[in-house]
Amino acid sequence: MPDYREKLWPTPWAFIVTALVIPASILVLVPISLPAGIITAAVLYGGCVLLLVLASPVVRVQNGELKAGPATISTHLVGEAVSFTKAEATQERGPRLDARAWLLIRGWIDPVVRVPIVDPTDPAPYWIISSRHPTELAAAINGSRTTNVG
Secondary structure, X not given: OOOEEEEOOOOHHHHHHHOOHHHHHHHHHOOOOHHHHHHHHHHHHHHHHHHHHHOOOEXXXXXXXXXXOOEEEEHHHXXXXXXXXXXXXXXXXXXXXXXXXXXXXXXXXOOEXXXXXXXXXXXXXXXXXXXXXXXXXXXXXXXXXXXXXX
């Protein structure tokens, strides 16, 4: 059975942009106390980095289950997964997106995988999942589907 695991880490740019909290904190607190501004800036930046890391979801295909962040579904309840990159991924996240779809997308990860849901009781017609390795994720889902069917 194919196994796949990916943590959707933020890009280095997310950490660099978050660093803007440092001069902002110092600027606000420098009239009161420069050491207080520096300490506050360090604590706020550390908190932002911690939140970025802790909020990074995991996408996993294992033991006949697809887990994307907080959601889990058995792979025998999904159709054939398809990967999209570049302009096609933008279309899947935008103009072609069904409002009922379940999303696990991150703005710093362009490629996505579309996973149709074949369970008639599920209100979501499909899942859209961000992935830095969309072809591998789609292959793992599809491989797990074929293993589960038989």
